Amino acid sequence: MIVTIDGVAASGKSSVASGVARALGIPYVSSGLLYRTATLLGLEAGLELNDATALLAHLRANPLRLEPRAKGNRVWVGERELTAELHSSRVDAGVSRVAALPEVRAWVDAQLRALPEPFVAEGRDMGTNVFPHAGAKFYLTASPRVRAERRAKERPEDVPAIEAALTERDRLDTVQSAPAPDARVIDTGPLTLDEVIGAVLSELPE
Numbered sequence: 001m002i003v004t005i006d007g008v009a010a011s012g013k014s015s016v017a018s019g020v021a022r023a024l025g026i027p028y029v030s031s032g033l034l035y036r037t038a039t040l041l042g043l044e045a046g047l048e049l050n051d052a053t054a055l056l057a058h059l060r061a062n063p064l065r066l067e068p069r070a071k072g073n074r075v076w077v078g079e080r081e082l083t084a085e086l087h088s089s090r091v092d093a094g095v096s097r098v099a100a101l102p103e104v105r106a107w108v109d110a111q112l113r114a115l116p117e118p119f120v121a122e123g124r125d126m127g128t129n130v131f132p133h134a135g136a137k138f139y140l141t142a143s144p145r146v147r148a149e150r151r152a153k154e155r156p157e158d159v160p161a162i163e164a165a166l167t168e169r170d171r172l173d174t175v176q177s178a179p180a181p182d183a184r185v186i187d188t189g190p191l192t193l194d195e196v197i198g199a200v201l202s203e204l205p206e
Ligand code: C5P
Pocket: 009, 010, 013, 031, 032, 033, 035, 036, 095, 096, 097, 099, 100, 122, 123, 124, 125, 126, 169, 173, 176
């Protein structure tokens, strides 16, 4: 059984996916972390972020390991843990360019499809492209202001700057970020985290 939770940036996907996974006693998988890792490694290596050939060669030479724990995913490259470095504003600003490359998307998709079921998969195109046969699909939304206010608790920038960056990332992510026709769309704006988790759990098949 696979449950997909897609949605726009900072809509609460990973917190909801983590809560649902914990309630079900299964892992969750953050696909965004794989795109973020590709971006961070590309930036550190001084690569052009739209140079798919160079990026893929670098990713193959530095294989990563995603640890899909229910309480928070971790990413390693060799002995080095990258997790804490993947949510910087520098990575935020570059990740949509990297995620627009079909070669990088194929690299991420192959890693996700190799994971053993069951799990909750969280991202933009989990229900549409990567796991179209998932047993249950959800898509989370919230207004840019609500999302910026939430993110402001995790970033040094102020709310208007975060809101502008999120709106730009929404624009760049439009192609891969449409809800699946059979996804249940949830506006998380007026709901608490526990309410969103409860709404997802209540819709899961027996
Ligand atoms: O979910 P998160 O904000 O960590 O995702 C970071 C970026 O990775 C997104 O802005 C998007 O560009 C890309 N992404 C994607 N497809 C996914 C997950 C993330 O294109 N399934």
